Each structure stands twice: as C-alpha cells, then as structure tokens.
Amino acid sequence: MSNPPAAYTGLQKHLHWAVVLLLLLQYLLFDGMGRPFHQLMDGAAAYSTTVFAHIVIGVAVLLLALWRLALRARHGAPAAPAGEPRLFAQVSKVAHGLLYVLLIGLPVIGLVAWFGKLGAAAEAHEFGTTVLMWLALLHVAAVVVHQFWWKTNLLRRMV
Numbered sequence: 001m002s003n004p005p006a007a008y009t010g011l012q013k014h015l016h017w018a019v020v021l022l023l024l025l026q027y028l029l030f031d032g033m034g035r036p037f038h039q040l041m042d043g044a045a046a047y048s049t050t051v052f053a054h055i056v057i058g059v060a061v062l063l064l065a066l067w068r069l070a071l072r073a074r075h076g077a078p079a080a081p082a083g084e085p086r087l088f089a090q091v092s093k094v095a096h097g098l099l100y101v102l103l104i105g106l107p108v109i110g111l112v113a114w115f116g117k118l119g120a121a122a123e124a125h126e127f128g129t130t131v132l133m134w135l136a137l138l139h140v141a142a143v144v145v146h147q148f149w150w151k152t153n154l155l156r157r158m159v
Ligand code: HEM
Pocket: 023, 026, 027, 031, 032, 033, 034, 035, 037, 054, 055, 057, 058, 059, 061, 062, 103, 106, 107, 108, 109, 110, 111, 112, 113, 114, 115, 122, 123, 125, 126, 129
C-alpha cells in the first residue's frame, strides 16, 4: 500500500482481540474433538455440546478473519515501526500473512474433515492447530521484543 494509515481502526483492534479470545477458548476448553470425530468415522452419533461449541467458535473465527481481511483491504495497516530491522519487518509481514492463512484455512479444513468424514483432513487440521499455536507464541514474543528491547511501544497499536 502506497500510503499506509497511521493506526489500526477501533474495529480492527476489537476484531483482533475477539479472535484471540475465541482461539483461547478453542484451545483451552474444547480440545476433546478427537473422540467424537472417531465415533463419527465409526458411524455412531457424535454430536455433543463440545462438538457444537467447537464448530460454532471455529466458524466464528473464520467469519471474523474474513471480515478483518476485508477491512485491511479497505483501510490498510500501519507501516512497520521506524527502527525495526528490515529483515524483522519482512518476517513479520510473512508471519501476519501466515496467521491469516491459518485463521481461514484451519476452520475450513475442520469443516471438510467433520462433514466430509475425511481422516486426512482431520490430521491436517490437527497439524495446523499446532502450527497456529507456535506461530501465535512467536507473534507474542515479537511484541515483547518490540516493547521491551526496541522500545517501539508496538502494543499500543492494538489497544
Ligand atoms: C480456528 C478454528 C479452529 C481451531 C483453532 C481448532 C482447534 C482444534 C484443536 C486444538 C483440536 C484438537 C487437536 C488435537 O487433538 O491435538 C481440534 C480438533 C478437531 N477439530 Fe478443530 N479447530 C477449529 C475449527 C474447527 C471447525 C470449524 C471444525 C468443523 C467441524 C473443526 C473440526 C475438528 C475435528 C474434526 C477435530 C478432531 C481431529 C482429530 O482428532 O483427528 N475444527 N481442533
């Protein structure tokens, strides 16, 4: 983008934190999808509160991520902070792109696994959840480095 905005909009910030909250719920509360999925594959009834919650939260993440991308296309995102090493700025661009790919790809693959009863998709989904977790941890570590090492006060962009 030739002329990046000075800040994220309030809506962009709210959506960022809404997705973080939903992901925390998804990881901390409802990781018991393995057993119901195997019941489903064996032809048994597999729906429970956990399964419904997992699907509803997952689809919510998908819709919010698409909304964020639409906002980003219209409004853009602030440029990398001055003083950030160039390589780091490029890596963070790739990391943000990958985060979006996972926020959209994971629920889609999960839906394909569940409704298409596809074991390979379930395995890809599981693998993707691990990648997302590590990438999110790396993202938080990068914010910490910015905040306390380079002192760019990056966190203020999102609050
Ligand atoms: C961003 C959204 C999502 C996240 C972060 C997420 C996260 C997870 C996690 C952490 C697990 C447990 C993996 C493990 O046992 O190691 C799981 C399993 C599963 N999820 Fe999701 N999920 C999401 C969306 C969905 C959606 C929308 C569906 C659609 C039904 C879905 C279907 C499944 C299935 C079928 C499994 C069991 C896979 C297996 O054990 O082989 N997920 N998910």
